[in-house]
Amino acid sequence: xxxxxxxxxxxxxxxxYLGRSDSGRPATNKYMQQIAIAAESLxxxxxxxxxxxSCLDPWITAASLVPxxxxxxxxxxxxxxxxxxxxxxxxxxxxxxxxxxRLLLNVxxxxxxxxxxxxxxxxxxDQRYEAAGEFLTVxxxxxxxxxxxFTGKHVHVEGAQNFFQPVQQxxxxxxxxxxSPAAHELAAQQVDAYLTWGEPPADVAAKIADVxxxxxxxxxxxxxxxxxxxxxxxxxxxxxxxxxxxxSHLDDDVIADAQKNYAKMDSEGQxxxxxxxxxxxxKLEVSPNLWAGVGLVRGGAGTALVGDPETVAKRLQEYAxxxxxxxxxxxxxxxxxAFRFAELVFPLLGKQPVTVRDQVLTGGAFxxxxxxxxxxxxxxx
Numbered sequence: 001x002x003x004x005x006x007x008x009x010x011x012x013x014x015x016x017y018l019g020r021s022d023s024g025r026p027a028t029n030k031y032m033q034q035i036a037i038a039a040e041s042l043x044x045x046x047x048x049x050x051x052x053x054s055c056l057d058p059w060i061t062a063a064s065l066v067p068x069x070x071x072x073x074x075x076x077x078x079x080x081x082x083x084x085x086x087x088x089x090x091x092x093x094x095x096x097x098x099x100x101x102r103l104l105l106n107v108x109x110x111x112x113x114x115x116x117x118x119x120x121x122x123x124x125x126d127q128r129y130e131a132a133g134e135f136l137t138v139x140x141x142x143x144x145x146x147x148x149x150f151t152g153k154h155v156h157v158e159g160a161q162n163f164f165q166p167v168q169q170x171x172x173x174x175x176x177x178x179x180s181p182a183a184h185e186l187a188a189q190q191v192d193a194y195l196t197w198g199e200p201p202a203d204v205a206a207k208i209a210d211v212x213x214x215x216x217x218x219x220x221x222x223x224x225x226x227x228x229x230x231x232x233x234x235x236x237x238x239x240x241x242x243x244x245x246x247x248s249h250l251d252d253d254v255i256a257d258a259q260k261n262y263a264k265m266d267s268e269g270q271x272x273x274x275x276x277x278x279x280x281x282x283k284l285e286v287s288p289n290l291w292a293g294v295g296l297v298r299g300g301a302g303t304a305l306v307g308d309p310e311t312v313a314k315r316l317q318e319y320a321x322x323x324x325x326x327x328x329x330x331x332x333x334x335x336x337x338a339f340r341f342a343e344l345v346f347p348l349l350g351k352q353p354v355t356v357r358d359q360v361l362t363g364g365a366f367x368x369x370x371x372x373x374x375x376x377x378x379x380x381x
Contacts, residue, residue, distance in 0.1 A: 003320060003349055004045040004225075006075060007338050008330035009035055011049060011056040016333050018297050019249040025333065027056050029064050035335050036065045036072060042342040042354050046073030048227075048328045050300075051108055053115050059091065066099045075104040075175060075328070081121045081128055085138040086160045092172055093143060093164040101167030107132065107176040107191060109183075111267030112299075123154075125266045129182040130154065136174070136190040143171035177227065179207070180268040187222060188214030195328065197269055198228035198303040199276070200287035205322045212323075225326035226319050229294050229304035230337070232312050232344050239306045246332055247281075247293045255279055258297040265299075273302040289315050301330075313348035 009032050016023035025031060036047050047065075049058040058077040065074060076095070078088065096103040109132040110116045116123075123131060131154035138155055141148045142162040150157050166172055176187050177195035184207070187194045194211050196204055208224050215222045231246070233239040259279040262270050277284055277292040284293045286303070289311055295302020305312045316327065331337025339354075347353045 002325070003316070004326035005346075005349065005351065006046040006048050006073070006326065006328040007035070007039045007044045008048050008328060008334065009050070009061065010330070010334045011058070011061055012052065012054040014333045014335075017245070017249040018247050018294065018332070019251070019254050021249045023333075029056070029061065031335075032056070032061055033065060033068050035338060036069055038335060038338050040069045040072040042338060043346060043352050044072070044338070044342070045326075046075055046102075046104065048075040048106065049077060051077030051079055052112075053118060059095070062095060062103075063098065066095075066102075069102075071102075073102050073104050074099060075106050077108050078105040078174075079108050079110065080132040080135040081110045081116060081123065082119055084157075085135045085155060086142060086157060086162070088135075089139050089142040089162045089171075090164060092139075093162055093166040096166035096168055096172050097164065103166070103168070103172040105172055105174050106195075107136065107174055107186075109178070109186075111270060112265050114264065125180065126182050127154070129178075129180075129186050133186055133190060136186075140171055140190070145170075175225070178269060179272055183268070184211050184214055187211050188220065189218055191222065193223040193225055193326065195225045195227050197273060197301045198226055198290065198305070199272065200290060201318050201322060203272075204319060204324070208323050223326065224322075224324045225328060226324050227301045227328040228330075229301065230312060230329050230331050230341050230345075231291070231304050231306045232309055232331075232341055234308060234344070236306075236308050236311060239308060239311075243291055243293055243304065243306045247296060250297060255281075255296045258299075262299055270299065273300075276303065304331075309344040309348055313345055316349070 011027050011032060013027045014025040039047055049061050051058050062074045062076045092105060109128040134152040134155040138148055138150050138157055142160060143166055148157055148160040173192040175193045175195055176191040188211055196207050211222055231239050231243050233242055259274060262274050273295045276286045277295060284291050286292050289305055289307045291304045291306045292302055294304050305315050331341060342354045
């Protein structure tokens, strides 16, 4: 199994328990650096840096990670509704140069009308995707070295140029996730990798088939990925207990308020996430080992794979068998769970093991190993 495994940076804050507790961790740049450094040392292929009004700015966060990481890919949110393609192309080329070709872009047209209104954006769902298509058409042409004149319904540029070449040619890869027909059409026309939130495998298969068929009409191929939480422990029993502990501080009022907020959004993906559990605690395992408890109160990706290492690796393989070759994973709290997932599951995914095996380790100054005589090689004895 050859898969790219990304970890998620919780730029809106982190916690040990969902809901109200005393275990919240503020979103600071120093904490994001800690997680990114850990992810790189453990062997993750990249980190996703999200966007939203409650998140640290993704571009500033990504820039701050460049000097403290060396190999890690930086999957940065590209808000097509908030900027213009010329400035965004220059920004992407500059960060790609600064990171020595480690930049990836996650296209986000936006799914929360209230948040968009606060940013001065009043386009409806299909208009946002229409605008995103025009934005990316200009953006891609600029990074390919063209002088662009373009007049669309939402984007108009004259003599636009980008004077700084990105390291990755013709441009840093574009990622994108969306569940509506308009989103699938945008993916088919514009992006390099399509990400879906962690729905049951049959639903993911249907999405992949639709995007793949649409892309074929344009003579394009698209990679596929899944965004999931993971709760992995040494046994299935421990994993399910950890899942229940994660939501142990939730009460019905908090769940109801969260679901009411998500119902106001015009995001098809968010609607599908909410429909998996319907705001009810009694039907959270929506597919074998796929648990929707996170989505009771968390917007966006709301499902987790729960189980022992072998079980979770098997479920990941089920997605891989559909054509998925990359995963964006997370767990609460994100620093500790980055270690736990890598230690327990990486060897089963063909990744380099991160733990020392088959040795007696005590972690003390007078380790038991120091009291043993070295074993002599028979050839030199």
